[in-house]
Amino acid sequence: MTTTALATSPLKATDRCDSCGAQAYIRVVLNEGELLFCGHHGRRHEAKLRPIAVEWHDETDKLTPQPTPVTD
């Protein structure tokens, strides 16, 4: 069992999901290369890809909607 010690660079706004073209929030590093996914497709492919991924970089926590401050 090896823990992820690779240097991960944050995903950029210009990184796009390989499946739908939305902004990517998940980067999957495989031996053959990288895949980028939005939160939706990252979840969809997770079961298949996670076991073979060298690295799983997930920034979907950034997608958490910020509570809108209510001003009276």
Ligand SMILES: [Zn+2]
């Ligand atoms: Zn997508």
